[in-house]
Amino acid sequence: MQAAIRQQQLRDIVSTYFEAMRQKDFAAIPYAEEATLRAPLALGGVNQPLIGKAALHAQWWTPLQPALENVEITVLDTYLNESLTAVCAEALITLNVISPPATLRVADRFTVNGAGQIIEQENHFDPRDVTNPGWQNS
Numbered sequence: 001m002q003a004a005i006r007q008q009q010l011r012d013i014v015s016t017y018f019e020a021m022r023q024k025d026f027a028a029i030p031y032a033e034e035a036t037l038r039a040p041l042a043l044g045g046v047n048q049p050l051i052g053k054a055a056l057h058a059q060w061w062t063p064l065q066p067a068l069e070n071v072e073i074t075v076l077d078t079y080l081n082e083s084l085t086a087v088c089a090e091a092l093i094t095l096n097v098i099s100p101p102a103t104l105r106v107a108d109r110f111t112v113n114g115a116g117q118i119i120e121q122e123n124h125f126d127p128r129d130v131t132n133p134g135w136q137n138s
Contacts, residue, residue: 001114003084006084007080007084009112009116010078010080010084010086010087010110010112011078011080011087012116013030013087013110013112013116013118014075014078014087014089014108014110015075016028016029016030017029017089017108017110017118018073018075018089018091021068021071021073021093022068022071022073024065024068024069026057026061029118030116030117030118031053031056031117031118032053032113032115032117032118032119033052033053034051034052034053034119035051035052035053035056035117035118035119035120035121036049036050036051036052036119036120036121037049037050037056037060037120037121037122037123038050038121038122038123039060039121039122039123040123040124040125040126040127041127041130041131042059042060043059043060046122066097067095067097067098067130068095069096069097070096070097071093071094071095071096072092072093072094072096073091073092073093073094074091074092075089075090075091076090076091076092077089077090078090085111085112086109086110086111086112086120087109087110087112088107088108088109088110089106089107089108089109089110090105090106090107091105091106091107091108092104092105092106093106093125095130098130098133099133100133100134102129102130102133103129104125104126104127104129104130105125105126106123106124106125107123107124107125108121108122108123108124109121109122109123109124
């Protein structure tokens with residue numbers, strides 16, 4: 001695959017992922033069946049990845065969906081690794097279902113196979129605005 005085509009494929013993965021979050025449409029995310037996810041708010045945290053598309057749906061996506069109501073997402077930039085196997089997206093995600101609304105600054109990294117499927121995802125963000133709203137004013 002030509003480098004320019006692969007670069008666009010990786011950027012499209014980011015666009016598809018965040019649009020799926022906006023639409024609350026897990027099926028639109030191109031996860032491979034064996035995909036893994038590490039995230040601060042996932043069941044095992046970042047040290048125990050969720051493994052398999054079904055586990056991601058049941059243990060991550062289903063509990064996350066209510067928080068995505070009226071979510072606002074702004075992708076600030078994307079970064080590709082040299083071997084074009086992964087893309088990292090820098091984004092602002094504003095959760096409007098909590099009071100006060102919380103804006104998370106995230107860096108989500110996706111490792112993508114040759115078929116254009118996410119095989120690994122690792123989310124980086126400070127969860128305190130979700131777990132302890134207003135903590136900055138304490």
